[in-house]
Amino acid sequence: MDAIVTHDLTKTYQSHVGRGSVTSLDGLNLAVQQNEVFGFLGKNGAGKTTTIKLLCSLLRPTRGTASVMGFDARSRKARQRIGYLPENPYFYEYLNPRETLDFYGQLQGLDRSERAAEWLKLSECLDLATIADQRVRGFSKGMRQRLGFAVALVGDPPALILDEPMSGLDPMGRRMIRELILRLRDEGKTIFFSSHVLGDVEQICDRVGILVKGKLVVQGRIEELIAQRFHKVEVILHGLNETAAAALAADAKLARVSEAGRHFVYDDLDSANEAVRAGQAAGAKLVEFTPVRDSLEDYFMRHQEIES
Amino acid sequence: MRIWAVAHNTFREAVRDRVLYVLVFFAAASIFGSKALGWISIGQDIKIMVDISLAAISVFGVLIAIFVGTNLVHKEIDKRTIYTILCRPMARYEFVLGKCLGLAGLLAVVVFVMTAIAAVYVFLLGGRLTSSFYLAALLIYWKLLLITALAVLLSALTAPILGAIIVFAAYVVGHATNIFINLPPQFDGTVSKQVLQALYYVLPNLSHFDIASEAANGVAIAPSYVVWALAYGTVYTAMLLTLAALAFEDKDV
Numbered sequence: 001m002d003a004i005v006t007h008d009l010t011k012t013y014q015s016h017v018g019r020g021s022v023t024s025l026d027g028l029n030l031a032v033q034q035n036e037v038f039g040f041l042g043k044n045g046a047g048k049t050t051t052i053k054l055l056c057s058l059l060r061p062t063r064g065t066a067s068v069m070g071f072d073a074r075s076r077k078a079r080q081r082i083g084y085l086p087e088n089p090y091f092y093e094y095l096n097p098r099e100t101l102d103f104y105g106q107l108q109g110l111d112r113s114e115r116a117a118e119w120l121k122l123s124e125c126l127d128l129a130t131i132a133d134q135r136v137r138g139f140s141k142g143m144r145q146r147l148g149f150a151v152a153l154v155g156d157p158p159a160l161i162l163d164e165p166m167s168g169l170d171p172m173g174r175r176m177i178r179e180l181i182l183r184l185r186d187e188g189k190t191i192f193f194s195s196h197v198l199g200d201v202e203q204i205c206d207r208v209g210i211l212v213k214g215k216l217v218v219q220g221r222i223e224e225l226i227a228q229r230f231h232k233v234e235v236i237l238h239g240l241n242e243t244a245a246a247a248l249a250a251d252a253k254l255a256r257v258s259e260a261g262r263h264f265v266y267d268d269l270d271s272a273n274e275a276v277r278a279g280q281a282a283g284a285k286l287v288e289f290t291p292v293r294d295s296l297e298d299y300f301m302r303h304q305e306i307e308s
Numbered sequence: 309m310r311i312w313a314v315a316h317n318t319f320r321e322a323v324r325d326r327v328l329y330v331l332v333f334f335a336a337a338s339i340f341g342s343k344a345l346g347w348i349s350i351g352q353d354i355k356i357m358v359d360i361s362l363a364a365i366s367v368f369g370v371l372i373a374i375f376v377g378t379n380l381v382h383k384e385i386d387k388r389t390i391y392t393i394l395c396r397p398m399a400r401y402e403f404v405l406g407k408c409l410g411l412a413g414l415l416a417v418v419v420f421v422m423t424a425i426a427a428v429y430v431f432l433l434g435g436r437l438t439s440s441f442y443l444a445a446l447l448i449y450w451k452l453l454l455i456t457a458l459a460v461l462l463s464a465l466t467a468p469i470l471g472a473i474i475v476f477a478a479y480v481v482g483h484a485t486n487i488f489i490n491l492p493p494q495f496d497g498t499v500s501k502q503v504l505q506a507l508y509y510v511l512p513n514l515s516h517f518d519i520a521s522e523a524a525n526g527v528a529i530a531p532s533y534v535v536w537a538l539a540y541g542t543v544y545t546a547m548l549l550t551l552a553a554l555a556f557e558d559k560d561v
Contacts, residue, residue: 056395106313
């Protein structure tokens with residue numbers, strides 16, 4: 001059984017009278033397997049948050065269905081199994097972390113002893129003990145994010161839905177979140193998260209989906225998506241004379257000089273091979289020949305351009 | 309349990325808000341200040357004090373009910389705290405009821421404290437209060453529950469400022485619905501008469517909860533009247549809360 005499944009999920013917002021409607025999400029068909037980290041990518045306004053809100057039952061779909069852990073996303077049973085971290089999580093400013101977790105524990109249906117046990121576990125896991133009695137009002141972004149994760153984990157839900165969990169965090173904070181997500185996956189949880197930070201996504205996601213203007217244009221394993229083609233080939237030649245260098249630079253995408261030799265960047269393997277042969281014929285030595293595969297960012301940007 | 313959690317949290321939020329204490333301070337100041345009006349009405353000082361004390365409880369209670377009530381749901385949406393609540397395994401009506409219950413608890417404390425202040429003050433000045441005074445305070449509280457339910461309904465439907473204006477208008481008109489039924493003969497046979505008579509039955513008749521003059525004059529109130537007024541308030545409040553829950557059920561947040 002897949003952890004999260006959507007079928008033809010669509011959300012159209014009705015504008016004020018006479019101004020028509022806006023389709024934020026259009027026929028989303030998605031399947032997130034259990035115990036995987038799924039990255040949900042897209043530009044601002046692509047429909048990521050709308051999808052997440054539909055999965056968390058905060059919005060009603062215009063059309064289509066969504067299920068979480070085998071239950072209709074709108075049902076109480078599905079919500080029992082979801083831990084949700086909104087983008088820039090907001091909590092009651094007048095509560096402290098201990099009171100906050102206790103409140104969400106009650107909403108989750110935990111009794112007093114279970115809530116006390118949850119506090120011990122989560123305050124240790126997310127390093128909340130030192131700020132246990134401080135009101136949320138004065139919290140930094142990183143502290144709020146840690147508390148947000150703790151709230152999402154109250155009741156030990158098997159599926160975590162995270163909206164931009166790394167947004168606005170410093171490198172230390174992002175690293176902490178990355179490690180936490182991987183640890184939670186190792187504990188058997190399914191993690192579905194949206195992000196703008198493609199480098200982080202590439203490091204921790206098993207699979208990704210790319211959303212463009214409300215439509216899912218691709219989904220699959222990262223290595224399969226980005227291994228499909230070379231992005232560029234870099235050649236370094238040492239001992240090349242000026243005349244030959246000028247000839248090779250004319251066909252190259254980029255040319256520069258370093259201590260290692262002359263660098264030439266070509267768009268494809270054939271051009272690079274041709275340059276190596278010409279360089280060696282002119283007496284140069286091949287120092288490096290590096291085919292560079294697409295990064296997730298290159299792949300993402302190319303899809304944005306195609307769809308535009 | 310979930311309703312209780314939301315109610316407790318709503319109560320806690322209001323108690324930690326300084327504005328509440330400012331309102332209670334002004335209400336208490338009005339009660340203490342009533343002595344000044346008592347001085348200029350010879351032999352009527354206790355009567356005036358009871359009258360003003362009940363008016364202060366009513367007005368400041370209504371201010372709290374309107375301003376906290378119309379913000380109750382809207383604030384949760386505006387501050388986005390609602391996201392992490394409604395994604396939990398709780399029904400939306402539980403959330404609405406919990407918020408109302410929290411505010412009802414707060415109003416109970418406010419009405420109790422102000423009634424106690426008034427009673428002690430009158431006692432210290434040598435006056436004696438009858439049971440009518442306490443029954444009047446009870447009916448004011450019941451009226452505040454109805455106003456709270458109306459404020460919460462509007463909180464789920466519209467912006468707080470518009471909601472507050474509508475609730476305040478309903479509060480003012482609700483004390484004068486009798487004019488809709490006692491129309492002069494010129495209205496006979498007109499559409500206006502039918503509309504105004506329909507409004508008489510639709511709008512809450514808040515004068516049912518107003519027994520301040522009886523309390524000030526020490527006139528005994530028939531228990532059957534109090535029971536009837538409480539029943540009227542309970543049914544009306546339940547109806548408004550049902551509408552609030554329905555309005556919130558399919559709302560996108």
